[in-house]
Amino acid sequence: MNDILPDVSARWQYFEGTVKQLLNSYGYREIRMPIVEQTALFKRSIGEVTDIVEKEMYTFEDRNGDSLTLRPEGTAGCVRACEEHGLTYNQQQRLYYMGPMFRHERPQKGRYRQFHQIGVETFGMTGPDIDAELILLSARLWRQLGILSHLTLELNTLGSSEARQAYRTALVAYLEQHLDQLDDDSRRRLSSNPLRILDSKDESTRQVLQGAPSFYDYIDAESLEHFNRLKAMLDDAGVDYVVNPTLVRGLDYYGKTVFEWTTTALGAQGTVCAGGRYDGLVEQLGGKPTPAVGFAMGVERLILLLETLEAFPATLDQHIDVYLLAVGQDIDHQALLLAERLRSELPELRLQTHCGGGSFKSQMKKADRSGAAIALLLGEDEVAQGQVSIKYLREARDQVSVALGDLASYLKENTAL
Ligand code: ATP
Ligand code: MG
Numbered sequence: 311m312n313d314i315l316p317d318v319s320a321r322w323q324y325f326e327g328t329v330k331q332l333l334n335s336y337g338y339r340e341i342r343m344p345i346v347e348q349t350a351l352f353k354r355s356i357g358e359v360t361d362i363v364e365k366e367m368y369t370f371e372d373r374n375g376d377s378l379t380l381r382p383e384g385t386a387g388c389v390r391a392c393e394e395h396g397l398t399y400n401q402q403q404r405l406y407y408m409g410p411m412f413r414h415e416r417p418q419k420g421r422y423r424q425f426h427q428i429g430v431e432t433f434g435m436t437g438p439d440i441d442a443e444l445i446l447l448s449a450r451l452w453r454q455l456g457i458l459s460h461l462t463l464e465l466n467t468l469g470s471s472e473a474r475q476a477y478r479t480a481l482v483a484y485l486e487q488h489l490d491q492l493d494d495d496s497r498r499r500l501s502s503n504p505l506r507i508l509d510s511k512d513e514s515t516r517q518v519l520q521g522a523p524s525f526y527d528y529i530d531a532e533s534l535e536h537f538n539r540l541k542a543m544l545d546d547a548g549v550d551y552v553v554n555p556t557l558v559r560g561l562d563y564y565g566k567t568v569f570e571w572t573t574t575a576l577g578a579q580g581t582v583c584a585g586g587r588y589d590g591l592v593e594q595l596g597g598k599p600t601p602a603v604g605f606a607m608g609v610e611r612l613i614l615l616l617e618t619l620e621a622f623p624a625t626l627d628q629h630i631d632v633y634l635l636a637v638g639q640d641i642d643h644q645a646l647l648l649a650e651r652l653r654s655e656l657p658e659l660r661l662q663t664h665c666g667g668g669s670f671k672s673q674m675k676k677a678d679r680s681g682a683a684i685a686l687l688l689g690e691d692e693v694a695q696g697q698v699s700i701k702y703l704r705e706a707r708d709q710v711s712v713a714l715g716d717l718a719s720y721l722k723e724n725t726a727l
Contacts (some may be wrong), residue, residue: 311424320626321613326408329428332451336443338404338430343387345410353384355591356564359502366413367429369643380412381563384429385588386523392433393597402434420579420611433592441567441587441603442547448571448583448605449549456621461582463550464570467537468556469529471565471590477528478504488518492624492721508556525555533566540567563588567603575612582609587712631684631725633677637670645688650700650712655693655718678703683725
């Protein structure tokens, strides 16, 4: 679990701000859910025999003896909240949330025990237009952030639950003939969650999978049509993708469309955004049958990627524009009032006042370290003359004196405000 310190929080704000603005422009609205839910909610939605539920959840008993769990993902809680408050009753929803998720995994680069997701969920639309909208929205986000060319969209369809059932039977029958070549995890999954074996990273298991039956021979006509229409929409919108028949996702509730945005720039933890359609989940959790599709981005991984590609705007490191020095007896008093006046006149200005006194030299040092472009000097002479001295900290420009009354308009003209 990580602290996010002030030197990097500007990057988080930039990233979250960009995402929020984009989501709002597509008509998505924010929902905020609690961080803990009843443990049963996650077992029923994510699935009893998934990695998350079997070994990654932070589960505890509260004082009433209720079993609660720190949320490992947001979809289950979002569906719970929508049902509880009737948000999906005869209406469509486009929703998003951002916040921490918790999984007890082995920590490594791009994998943490408290990490952050921005999740997007839609309800009441059968698609594939809404599936395409979500993918186009994410592609637009990558383009805005300047990282689209470093990401690959992987796409697959998991078909209807009947088709998955039929395929599961065929896959298990095939794999049972090659038991001795499967890794332990895959052998265990054969009876519990065989589709996940498709996702195995084990070399010997991968060899066996080469000869496995293909899901596309078992897919139902409706899902195939849905998939083909989605691909046609992406083709016409100019979004590149790779169909990956082994993309299955780690959560049980997905059917039909699944997708992941991946990068090779981060090593093993290459998936930065993942999602798909989960038409069965609302009903499974006690609601009316409701089509649904969504995705979640891993914020830490995206920030790592933006750092690796040096895609953050350089101006992020500069957190103030102007540093106001107050040098001399009682000048702090005058400086405070001047700063307040400037803030009223220039609401966009990022102005920090020197507090705590000290010599001109030590105050100038702090001004320089602050990253500000301009230092305003208010000293005894300046107060007597009704002026402020202006020093440029990052450019070779002469110091100037400006009358207090003209200061706001001078700053407006001489900074990027
Ligand atoms: P992975 O295959 O990398 O374990 P996942 O399939 O478990 O990912 P999802 O549950 O789909 O991941 O979550 C969506 C996104 O959240 C992932 O693509 C990833 O970017 C991010 N994510 C998941 N687990 C972690 C973690 N422990 N630390 C940081 N980010 C994570
Ligand atoms: Mg995982």
